[in-house]
Amino acid sequence: MVTSNKTFDELQPGDTAELRRLVTQDDLLVFANMSGNHNPMHLHDLDDDGIETSIAPGLFIGSLISAVLGNVLPGPGTLYRSQHFEFCHRAHAGDELISTVTVVSKNESEGTVTLDTITRRSHDNALIITGQAVVEAPRRKIEMDDDDLPGLLVQRHRHFERLLARAEPLPALRTAVVCPEEENSLGGALLARDHTLIAPILIGDAAKITATAAAIGRSLDGIEIIDIPDHTQAAIHAVAMVNDGAADALMKGHLHTDQLLRPVIDKVTGLRAGRRLTHVFVMDVPGLPHPLLVTDAAINIAPDLRTKVDIVQNAIDCARALGIEVPKVGVLSAVETVNPDLPSSVDAALLSKMAERGQITGGLVEGPLAMDNAVSPAAARTKGLTSPVAGQAEILVAPDLDAANMLAKQLAYISHAEGAGLVMGARVPIILNSRSDDDMARLASCAVAALHHQWRSGGGK
Template sequence: MHIENRTFDELQVGESRELRRLCTQDDLLVFANVSGNHNPMHLFDADGDGDGVPEAVAPGMFVGSLVSAVLGNVLPGAGTLYRAQSFVFHNRAHAGDELVSRVTVTDKNEKDCTVTLATEVRRLSDDALILSGVAEVEAPRRKISYSSHDLPGLIVQRHRHFEKLLKKAEPLPALVTAVICPEEPNSLGGALLARAHTLIEPVLVGDAARIAACAAEMGADLTDVEIVDIPDHDMAARRAVALVNEGRAQALMKGHLHTDQLLRATLDKQTGLRAGRRFTHVFVMDVPGLTHPLLVTDAAINISPDLKTKVDIVQNAIDLALSIGIDEPKVGVLSAVETVNPDIPSSIDAALLSKMAERGQITGGLVDGPLAMDNAVDIAAARTKGLTSPVAGRAEVLVVPDIDAGNMLAKQLAFISHAEAAGLVLGARVPIILNSRADDDMARLASCAVAALHHFRLKGDG
């Protein structure tokens, strides 16, 4: 934004300026954090008066701050300082309203270089007066012109994509899920929380005494929850798989056991859940500031996948992306470079995967590679490198070269970019929900939501 002020000598009585601002949900969150005013009346997802409906009323001082934006930016502009401000509130503004803040010069005082201005804020859609008032300011004497582009930006650490997934999944039938060894608070609590959100109906498979003790410690009621008492972890995993084979469970969920114990049972050639493709893992990540969910694969199962395995990794990820509402998933196959280099095997695999998708051997999405990380997710970086594909700079799915790269990328997004990660194993006959003990409630809920959305899309039953 280019800012140029109006000095005291330049100002004329009757002169007026205005600015428009769309009031968003994120504005209300930022204002709550900066001001310390956490009144739930002003939070988009909170019910501040108990009527069952979130109000999302814009705080009065937030609306008032729009007046100060006109004063500080355009009239009088840079160098202006407040002496006094009065407000009368006539209506309420809400998240989603576009507001027009306007100031008009009504008087100038040569003695102390002050200016009086009439101030108001109106809602653009119906011209409703939200507030009116009077400002008295010290106007600048010197001409100032500068750009505000260097002002640091803000990213709200809000996980809007997971919120949308929960809303999309909650109306579906609860996914009957065999939860294996939920014998500590995180795994049991996650399953019960997902049940409270009607995402899953858990069947708890494990040591009944430990599960009951854990529930008592948490103050949780297991009266209506089925428990299958099998103290041994390997046997519990096998029994959970059997519940799927018997048609009594539609998904599996990892509790307090080792991942290899769960996978050993699911991969058994006689009694397991193989479905023709390699088992692959997908992180569905909600990265603050990113306009879409980001899928990262494979970061947990296939250590150093060959080309054949990568075909399944890509296809499984595309299928999952379709399930969560991405109409035509854009898949970026990552390497260290964006050109094919015979000395970098991942660049060759990426090019082959791209060509295989072009020839219909991988379906449902757009696949391009090799792409470096920057030009996979940033359109400016892609343009700098002269890349014009529909995927470059817009990737929604990132296919990593190996488990090292995938694990590092996912954890960097989680611990540096404050992303949340939902984890799912695909390629089995049912979704396998794979959570970490470090995952918080939102990550566990999102994993269950993603599993439910994927299951019911594939079954055509939701």
């Protein structure tokens, strides 16, 4: 977008402009690195207010004022002479701030302009900082194209890196990898073996597996290969290995998901464990201070209430296995109030009440919540929601597969998140990777499976 300034001659007392900015955790991390101010109050939740958000540094908020001055009013060409600030309230990650400047007076002899500067919090209009700036206003028209400024993305995968650090010291998970007959599926299994996350047993067409290994320049020395070219029979054999105690996890290779899961749900020889199979995405979203779990995005198309109970419970168990002691579960709908004409809102309220009565255990469940007030403390405050879950959800339960799948892919392709996929509800974890997953996502999926196996083995369930 092309913007232009207001020159000294064009400026008049009373002229005003504002910019809105949603403060994210990543903003504060970038500011800490740029400024050298590593005060933990700005990087962690240390103020004991019950809301897991960091306090925004005062001069970070002040920089939002300078953005209005430099970009809008007077705009390009403006230079500071002085700036006074008085700090009235604290702002946190998750707050939307409105920074406003207003021309008070002009000094013709010096070519300076004095402006009142104010920043408020949008949801309650609280005054965050007030002050006054004196600037040298530009004398000539200048245009600026915002597109000329390269974007900045903070993308550290810090949550996945922590999961890997916790999982790598564990005994390698004996994993039956079904039909790893192309580069991504075989490469992912071998990469996880390199990181000591899994001990793969390769089941499928041995000739194809060997040829694929040669194509990617990897050795299969020391890895057991079971030659079963038929995909259906390979999946059946993998399930049998679990039943025989020869494998502790399943991993999807180059076959359809339903081919892998059909023998898993067989009523006689399958791996049912008393709940419906459900899918969980563990997502590392840049800007969020915790992993975000999204469910169910791959298995249950239009789940009824009974199935949603298992979806919620499986996700809670997964989160606890990852070290989240009491997971916060937001059950999503289009609104945060119960509407009898909106079935998802009714189901969400029932799930919340069932958790309250002990029918769902191990986590805090609240619904219905709209997406904004499930993940944004500012939106939750605006709507008057003060629960431990609202604005701080660590698990998002979508109404159906369509919504969950869209949500996960929006996070992946718009917010640049990584997603680790796992099928829950069977006697062993089932690692479900996508062909489009990169190395980190594949490693994280195996790490989640290893941590869940350890959790269950240690009496987590």
